[in-house]
Amino acid sequence: MTLHYVESGSGPAVVLLHAFPLDSLLWSAQRKALGAAGYAAITPDLPGFGGSPLLPAQPGLDGFADEVVHLLDHLTVTQAAVAGLSMGGYVALNLLRRYPERVAALALVDTKVSADPPAASANRLEMADRLDSGWPSQELARAMLPGLLGETTRSNNPDLVGQVTRWIAAQDRRAVSYAQRAMAARLDSGELLAAYQGPVLVIRGVEDTLSTPADAAAMIGGDPAGPRELAEIPLSGHLSAVENPAAVTEALLAWLGEHAPKAQ
Ligand code: MLT
Numbered sequence: 001m002t003l004h005y006v007e008s009g010s011g012p013a014v015v016l017l018h019a020f021p022l023d024s025l026l027w028s029a030q031r032k033a034l035g036a037a038g039y040a041a042i043t044p045d046l047p048g049f050g051g052s053p054l055l056p057a058q059p060g061l062d063g064f065a066d067e068v069v070h071l072l073d074h075l076t077v078t079q080a081a082v083a084g085l086s087m088g089g090y091v092a093l094n095l096l097r098r099y100p101e102r103v104a105a106l107a108l109v110d111t112k113v114s115a116d117p118p119a120a121s122a123n124r125l126e127m128a129d130r131l132d133s134g135w136p137s138q139e140l141a142r143a144m145l146p147g148l149l150g151e152t153t154r155s156n157n158p159d160l161v162g163q164v165t166r167w168i169a170a171q172d173r174r175a176v177s178y179a180q181r182a183m184a185a186r187l188d189s190g191e192l193l194a195a196y197q198g199p200v201l202v203i204r205g206v207e208d209t210l211s212t213p214a215d216a217a218a219m220i221g222g223d224p225a226g227p228r229e230l231a232e233i234p235l236s237g238h239l240s241a242v243e244n245p246a247a248v249t250e251a252l253l254a255w256l257g258e259h260a261p262k263a264q
Contacts, residue, residue: 003071004051005044008035012104012260013080014252015068016043017088019110019148019239020183021140021176022167023050026085029245030252037253038262042080044071046091048175059181065094072102081260083107083201083252085241086211087179093189096196105259106196107252109203110238112215113189121184128184131177140176141168150207150237160242193219197226199259203251205236205243229255 006024008031016027016034024031024043034041046064048054055063068091072080081104084092089111096103116124131140145165146154153160193200204216220228231251236243 001047001053001055001067001070002074003044003047003067005042005071006031007040007042007075008032009038010040011038011262012256013040013042013072013075013077014256014260015072015080015082016041017068017082017084017091018043018046018049019085020087020179021049021144021171022164023171025050025167026239026241030083030241030249033249034252034256039256039260040077042071042075042077044068046088046179048172048178050171054172054175054178059178059185061090061094061182061186062098064091064182065098068095069099069102078102079104081105081107081256083109084111085109086111086238087183090183090186093192094186097187097189097192103198105199105201105256106193107201107203107255108219109248110205110208110211110240111219112211113193113219114215115186115188116184124180124184128177128180131173131180135173137169137171137173137176138165140173141165144168147210148238150205150235150243152207152235153237153243157243164239164242190218194221195225199226199255200224200228201231201251201255202228203231203233203240203248205233205238205240207235207237208240210238227259231255
């Protein structure tokens with residue numbers, strides 16, 4: 001399979017991996033801005049989401065990371081800076097675990113390195129069962145929005161609330177269920193990230209309740225092997241890339257400029 005993707009610009013490759021249960025439209029603003037700034041900004045739809053086909057295999061994040069690597073092969077990209085928002089961050093960490101030679105730098109956005117505690121993975125499996133038995137995506141959107149969008153967005157930006165609702169409702173329920181099962185089974189990546197020697201940028205919306213300040217601190221680490229930076233995004237919850245796109249773009253561009261400089 002080749003994942004459906006959109007690419008803007010040319011230069012050092014930057015892969016932007018989207019959150020759950022959404023698709024690559026989440027990163028449109030950053031893709032365009034990075035493309036205009038001299039990067040090849042690549043936004044894939046993870047398997048089953050957006051325009052990408054579902055994976056036939058047993059649910060697992062390995063399959064998602066494998067397909068991202070197939071896409072890099074298809075694009076003849078040997079190494080890329082990888083940015084992942086929430087579920088996209090889990091996929092980025094899986095890439096680092098299994099294909100470290102492909103990861104030039106890591107931006108971890110509104111995400112975490114920990115595995116699910118038992119109650120959280122049980123909730124995911126329960127939601128997956130509900131989706132498999134026909135729970136409508138509209139209901140899913142209603143259930144998820146309060147966690148995905150910050151207080152400021154929910155109070156002041158009804159257009160974005162509507163947009164995100166439509167994006168969720170447009171996803172294939174089978175993909176959403178698959179991803180829940182895959183995330184429920186993910187490994188803890190704390191030691192993996194602590195040992196990583198490359199540059200790490202942690203981005204967090206200050207109103208994010210799903211990825212907490214403690215999650216961000218765990219990714220920065222006490223004595224990290226490589227250089228780490230934290231960018232806090234004001235007026236934003238979990239979906240910082242769309243809640244405050246300019247601030248996320250600025251943080252990515254400043255970091256990439258230092259760690260993935262463009263060819264002169
Ligand atoms: C996401 O935004 O991708 C989800 O919040 C990830 C998760 O459910 O852990």
